[in-house]
Amino acid sequence: MSNVLQLSSVSVVRGRKTLLDSIDWQVRDGERWVILGPNGAGKTTLLHLAAARLHPTRGTVDILDETLGKVDVFELRPRIGLSSAALATQIPEHEKVLNVVVTAAYGVTGRWNEAYEKDDERRAFRLLNEWGMGPLLGRVFASLSEGERKRVQIARALMTDPELLLLDEPGAGLDLAGREELVHRLAELAADDAAPALVLVTHHLEEVPPGFTHAMLLREGGIVAAGPIEATLTQENLSRTFGMELDVVSRGGRYTATAKDGAGSANAGAKAGAAQSGAPASS
Numbered sequence: 001m002s003n004v005l006q007l008s009s010v011s012v013v014r015g016r017k018t019l020l021d022s023i024d025w026q027v028r029d030g031e032r033w034v035i036l037g038p039n040g041a042g043k044t045t046l047l048h049l050a051a052a053r054l055h056p057t058r059g060t061v062d063i064l065d066e067t068l069g070k071v072d073v074f075e076l077r078p079r080i081g082l083s084s085a086a087l088a089t090q091i092p093e094h095e096k097v098l099n100v101v102v103t104a105a106y107g108v109t110g111r112w113n114e115a116y117e118k119d120d121e122r123r124a125f126r127l128l129n130e131w132g133m134g135p136l137l138g139r140v141f142a143s144l145s146e147g148e149r150k151r152v153q154i155a156r157a158l159m160t161d162p163e164l165l166l167l168d169e170p171g172a173g174l175d176l177a178g179r180e181e182l183v184h185r186l187a188e189l190a191a192d193d194a195a196p197a198l199v200l201v202t203h204h205l206e207e208v209p210p211g212f213t214h215a216m217l218l219r220e221g222g223i224v225a226a227g228p229i230e231a232t233l234t235q236e237n238l239s240r241t242f243g244m245e246l247d248v249v250s251r252g253g254r255y256t257a258t259a260k261d262g263a264g265s266a267n268a269g270a271k272a273g274a275a276q277s278g279a280p281a282s283s
């Protein structure tokens with residue numbers, strides 16, 4: 001197995017704030033990673049490093065055997081699929097669904113040149129069909145539901161046949177059925193030997209697809225735990241990561257987490273107390 005990602009003592013600092021602190025992380029070919037952590041933990045920052053969208057302040061980032069700072073990122077980026085809310089906002093309002101996907105082959109988000117290769121259109125068509133979006137090819141991206149947009153974004157991220165696929169909260173905003181469908185499709189992708197190495201950022205343990213192999217837990221820019229998924233997504237590690245006593249249940253490759261009796265109301269009280277006075281005290 002070869003290395004897809006290798007981060008060595010990587011820090012990202014902005015002003016006085018350390019967004020990521022001395023991160024060491026290795027992703028090998030065939031691995032499927034999930035990254036969890038509270039808001040502001042540094043998950044998106046880490047994904048942007050892995051996507052060659054950001055350079056570290058300190059340390060080295062190797063992606064697909066190239067070192068950030070020593071490689072032309074415009075040659076490297078097509079080898080990496082990225083789906084994120086930030087990228088979605090760059091899609092022009094009136095862009096058609098098929099074009100949202102086709103343009104990924106050219107590293108742009110707006111269709112300005114009509115001379116796209118038929119092969120590219122066929123690939124975009126196939127990917128959209130695979131993600132259940134075939135009937136909506138001609139629709140305008142802005143008119144899609146949140147769940148439909150998420151699927152188009154993943155099809156777009158796969159357009160260049162990447163060696164590494166990075167998904168930042170693909171389940172955000174989906175209803176229960178939409179989430180379950182996404183988890184199912186990601187589980188299928190995880191089981192596909194031909195699929196690229198996967199890194200999925202999520203806030204919800206329920207969104208971890210069966211078949212994912214590794215997990216990283218981030219808190220305040222540092223790694224709480226990282227490694228094989230079952231040994232990492234433990235009650236103790238997750239409680240430390242989220243600063244709350246949690247009950248974690250794993251069944252049939254799926255996970256759920258709930259606050260231990262009383263822990264939820266205590267935390268909610270503390271959080272509410274910070275935001276507004278007169279928060280109810282918990283018992």
Ligand SMILES: Nc1ncnc2c1ncn2[C@@H]1O[C@H](COP(=O)(O)OP(=O)(O)OP(=O)(O)O)[C@@H](O)[C@H]1O
Pocket residue numbers: 014015017019037038039040041042043044045046
């Ligand atoms: N340019 C910047 N200057 C200062 N702080 C920044 C900058 N960019 C990001 N941050 C801060 O870095 C921290 C990590 O941000 P990041 O977006 O990586 O978190 P995240 O784990 O993805 O959070 P979320 O779960 O809310 O998406 C946040 O506190 C954010 O406010």
Ligand SMILES: [Mg+2]
Pocket residue numbers: 043044045168
């Ligand atoms: Mg984020």
